[in-house]
Amino acid sequence: MNIYENVVIFNASLPDEEINGSVSKIKDIIINAGGEILVAEMWGRRKLSYDIKKQNKGFYALLIFKTPPATVKKLEEFYKVFDPVIKYMVIKLDPKQVKHLEKTQAAEAEQAAATPKEA
Secondary structure: EEEEEEEEEEEOOOOHHHHHHHHHHHHHHHOOOEEEEEEEEEEEEEEEEEEEEEEEEEEEEEEEEEOOOOOHHHHHHHHHHOEEEEEEEEEOHHHHHHHHHHHHHHHHHHHHHHHHOOO
């Protein structure tokens, strides 16, 4: 299985519940195909550098996941017909990027473990 990075831009005029539902649909496609979500970040609403489909703002979401290569084709076909998505990009991470990702996750886990929990 390969590790991929996926940035999706949703229509910013959609309510947060609908955007969260859309992200969960994407996660379901990945998981049902035998994949695993490593990182899921919501970057929020941002101004686009140029208009896309007559939109000047978008809601950005980042997903990093491990999945078989055939799943990427399913995802791209889904994005093409799924109206809330106005732009997407899926990139296969090379071994150097994977090592960096693993180091960052290990450092974050170590930092979280070192931080005392408040009662």
